[in-house]
Amino acid sequence: MTEQTWTVTGMTCQHCVASVTEEVGEVPGVREVAVDLASGALTVRSDAPVAPDAVRAAVEEAGYQLVG
Template identity: 65%
Template structure:
């Protein structure tokens, strides 16, 4: 198992957290997603190292962006 943390911008409520969690959680190999709304930190646990581009695409599908992108 590997764990990676990303920062997502634009989340303001519980619905935001749910949308991001659902999209990122659907990525192949992802076993858990934890979102800290105040900081925007999204921690992804996966069976193998997760591709940042795939996470970015999932976050964008939810309507948000990774910080620095």
């Protein structure tokens, strides 16, 4: 299992966390998504590394920005 972590900006509440979790969870290969509202940390667990562009697109679809 692979674990990757990014930072998401613009989240202000649990609804934001749920939106990001839902969108990123639909990226092919993603098995688990954890989002920490306080730090903005987005942790993705998958069988193989997930393309950062796919994660970025999912986060932007939810209405937020991926840093880096």
